[in-house]
Amino acid sequence: MPEQQGEPDGPRPSGRPPEGAAPPPLPVTPPGASEATRLLCAGTYLDDTFRDAVIDELYVHEERFAAPSLGIDAARVLAHALRARRLELGWAAAILLLWIVAIPLSSGLVVLYVFPILLMALGRAVRRAPIPRWLAVPCAFVLRWYGRLSLTLFGLSLLAVACGGANVSVEWLFSPLPDALNPLTSGDPDGYGSSGGPSWQYALSQGMGASSLGGGGGATLLRVWIALLLPLALAALVALQRGQFARALARELSRERFPDVMSDPAERSQSYRFQRLRERVRIEQHGPLVMYRAADPFCGAGYPYKTWSLPVELNPRADRKPEPLDNGAILARIVPLVAALRVPSPHGSPAAAAAVRDRLRSLEIDECVFLPAEGLPTRAAAPYAPAEFEGHRAAAVEEGGETRRHFLRIRIGGWDEGIVTTLFVRVHTQGGMLMLEVAPHVLLPLRQLFQDADRLAHQYRHHHHFGKAVWALSRTPRSAGHALLTLLRGLLSSWRLGTAGHGAALPEGPGASVRELGSFGESSLFQDMDVARYLGTVQQRVVAGVTTALHEAGYQTAEFEKRVVHVAEGGVYIESAQGAVGVGDHNTITHHTAHRGSA
Incomplete structure (x- = not known):
């Protein structure tokens, strides 16, 4: 049987207790060191929607009182939410910077990745769209797999040119596709496919800039290699970002180290605004005085x-x-x-x-x-x-x-x-x-994703390198869109922070509870x-x-x-x-x- 907090060590002898004897109460776990707090902190790295909601409630809307935090420390969750957002903004900026640098260095060849990526994103959107399932499923399937096939063929064409030079024809890569399904590779003499868009072969020839490797051929071949290696570099960033979360679960968010609040790197933020709001939240969340709004007086209780x-x-x-x-x-x-x-x-x-x-x-x-x-x-x-x-x-x-x-x-x-x-x-x-x-x-219990945080981190840390590579490559196509949305959300939050005037607003009751935001709703x-x-x-x-x-x-x-x-x-x-x-x-x-x- 797994140990629970407060379980004494040693055997359990039998016998009658003496009259009037009463065992000491169970030791109380501080809210900031509770398992629920730890999982909520881990959830800020796993769920960006939850993280943004915590930041908006406790950091942006500074006029709102903190809801009672029963069994958790909302201030520590806020600390990790801000840290997780800083880290994610850094990774998002690195991913977009890699794209921005690769475009001129490859003479625009990397832009051709955008079309299959958009097809796969459109397939995911169609599957979630409010349309009949019998229509959404096949349409999403066609879009996703057409995008994957297009991405694969484009990558193979780049590899063929990079390995064989300009004298290698890449038409064989696209010959199995009928013209109706191959508008980007129709090989029209004017460089445009049947749909009016530039063909990959034409784009590659433009990127090569010459039919031989003489003269500027070395620089031209470098552009092709840059376009070819971009997905691998992006996959490396995706893997490193996931690895950072896995390491955090093994270090500062582990069951052994989490009770030590002073060693938590998220708590050592030098931001004056964070330190001020952190102390305010800790005064309000566990006090016997509950400042409420009339629409939801028991906010935080569940x-x-x-x-x-x-x-x-x-x-x-x-x-x-x-x-x-x-x-x-x-x-x-x-x-x-x-x-x-x-x-x-x-x-x-x-x-x-x-x-x-x-x-x-x-x-x-x-x-x-x-x-x-x-x-x-x-x-x-x-x-x-x-x-x-x-x-x-x-x-x-x-x-x-x-x-x-x-x-x-x-x-x-x-x-x-x-x-x-x-x-x-x-x-x-x-x-x-x-x-x-x-x-x-x-x-009610925390979201299942939060409860599985240790399992996910352990699985990633102990997975073999091939599995990690496949995981990262499968998430690389959506990394650019996710990075762009992350930066936009961060910019929007900073804009509201600087222009909404919440610091000068009259105080109001809590709009949401961190513990309730992290609940799943099933027990x-x-x-x-x-x-x-x-x-x-x-x-x-x-x-x-x-x-x-x-x-x-x-x-x-x-x-x-x-x-x-x-x-x-x-x-x-x-x-x-x-x-x-x-x-x-x-x-x-x-x-x-x-x-x-x-x-």
Whole structure:
């Protein structure tokens, strides 16, 4: 069985634990060293769309507050996103520079590569186009293979001329192709094919400039060799770029070295803007104060699982006089019951209890206050200081406001922070009524490409040279277009950075969450089972805490208990905004279609 974080070494002896003994809590992994953070950093090198989204949210839009980063360090992901973009811009510039230098040196022969490359790109575009599949597939097939065949024949013609000199005819290379499929090599006497374009043979003869190698023949032959070696040089750059990513996964992004933040080269950037925004993000992302925008207040928490609310009348019991019951007193009853979930059940000995690896042992509880970002003069004016936050917390617990809201936040990070379950609990009393609100949210696993980063890097590093060469050559035709798009995206980002005026804009809530941007949206059956267990267990303790608080304050609990259906195994089903479902012996089971993740 693979080791999980917090698993103690040594055997697991049996025996009964002494009375009152409790194992120490599981060691907490800092968010910046978590596995989810590492995979997100690796994802910035694999997915340019994800990388650009991270940079746009945290670096370009500096007026936006950072979304809560549950189990990750978004600032470290930003550091690697900027580093990955710098590296990719460098490789893109090298690829385009190679093309630019090769054009005059080859007397324009390398331009003839463009036609087959465009055909292959058009084939990929047609396959993804919104047209009937029966039409898209054959059209894409013809375009791709016609481009590949044209590219191969052009390369062979260059090789024949380079090896045999100007006296070698290359017509035999194109003779198997019918004229209808060979418009570029028709051999018209005027140098133009049937389609009106210049033939390859004519272009080659123009590139040779003479029918013999005498006089300027050596320079002419050099032009042909330059055109012939261009694809190999481009393939070498593509391979080196991929090799750099593979080396990064083996070094600074490896499981052994990643926890050492100070040795991470991405963190050592000298950019003043990056250093300033990095510190700002690290203040905001893990603090108990959540600055939100009204359209998405729980940004960063993941996908919502049925938010449920439970209203109950505060009716005094006949046997005693009720005591004042405020929101803080109810929450004070909930917290110790939920915190007790960290303690393993008796397993025979302290060592056996300490060996329990249930993620509930690392359950986190804190109080958070949600404040709207609108109305602040600057982003730095948010009340993140401990004294300012405590003032907001003390007032928000009892006021029951619409925009400023207090929540008890309960978080369980499972599967190395790959599945994060968070429950936001709010209690409000008003007019003799008590309202209990619970908003469960789940962050689903990271994209499969990110999870496979180590596997991809390992496979590339240990692949034989022939396999690496084939991989690089197969991606060489699209390298120029990809490099051009990369430079255009970088230029557009720099243009927005310099002209959009985000630095002077009024602050606003987060537009996106780095953790949510990296999520795939699907989870395994094991993960779904764990989420269901976490939610059921914590919700049971929350309900028990409210019941206890009501009873001890002298209020009736019968009405509250009627709204909670207990099943034989201790599960809890709550009446939600979507309807009530009762499950158990001699109950009528009602099935209805619900959103994914519902109870």
